Amino acid sequence: MAILKVARMGHPVLNRTADAVEDPTAPEIHRLIADMVDTMADAPGVGLAAPQVHVPKRLVIFHIPESGANNEEDENGNEAEEAVPMTVLINPEIEALGEERVTGIEGCLSLPDMVGMVPRFRHIRYKALAPDGSVIEREASGYHARVVQHECDHLDGILYPMRMEDLSTLGYTDEMNRNELPLGARMRKKKLETEQETEVGDDG
Ligand SMILES: [Zn+2]
Numbered sequence: 001m002a003i004l005k006v007a008r009m010g011h012p013v014l015n016r017t018a019d020a021v022e023d024p025t026a027p028e029i030h031r032l033i034a035d036m037v038d039t040m041a042d043a044p045g046v047g048l049a050a051p052q053v054h055v056p057k058r059l060v061i062f063h064i065p066e067s068g069a070n071n072e073e074d075e076n077g078n079e080a081e082e083a084v085p086m087t088v089l090i091n092p093e094i095e096a097l098g099e100e101r102v103t104g105i106e107g108c109l110s111l112p113d114m115v116g117m118v119p120r121f122r123h124i125r126y127k128a129l130a131p132d133g134s135v136i137e138r139e140a141s142g143y144h145a146r147v148v149q150h151e152c153d154h155l156d157g158i159l160y161p162m163r164m165e166d167l168s169t170l171g172y173t174d175e176m177n178r179n180e181l182p183l184g185a186r187m188r189k190k191k192l193e194t195e196q197e198t199e200v201g202d203d204g
Contacts, residue, residue, distance in 0.1 A: 019058065047060060093126065
């Protein structure tokens with residue numbers, strides 16, 4: 001097992017479509033998974049896609065720790081969620097359940113020290129192969145759904161800024177934290193202001 005070097009935005013391996021894994025049970029795939037688990041724990045991160053460690057294959061790992069499970073809030077500030085144990089998804093496929101999207105904070109090991117607000121489908125269903133070749137099929141919502149969408153985007157050469165609608169919310173984590181309002185609260189305030197402006201516009 002080893003800690004692998006993480007590719008940063010600008011490296012071509014992050015821009016290409018990754019190749020399907022032919023045999024999920026192959027020893028080299030299991031070695032890759034073990035190294036990715038070590039690399040993610042060292043970073044630390046909640047998810048990692050194989051292209052991020054310079055391997056253009058359709059494989060991601062993620063886990064939702066207890067502390068991260070309630071990161072994502074709806075308008076009422078509550079979305080009860082459960083932790084998800086370390087999960088390996090090989091050749092994953094995602095299907096959106098409904099059109100509803102929610103905007104939340106994301107970071108990425110390939111864009112160190114940065115965060116941004118990214119819209120994602122609130123509810124998804126995903127299907128993939130596990131390292132033993134069995135089929136994993138789950139429905140997910142909120143933060144769990146966000147992490148899976150973020151990681152699987154890496155397999156299609158997509159980094160989270162490419163999903164952002166408001167690039168003014170992209171910035172360095174320490175600068176964002178230095179401001180009087182945390183990013184999430186500022187984003188909500190901004191959204192509120194925009195909605196109010198729209199309302200005024202409509203009425204006028
Ligand atoms: Zn990422």
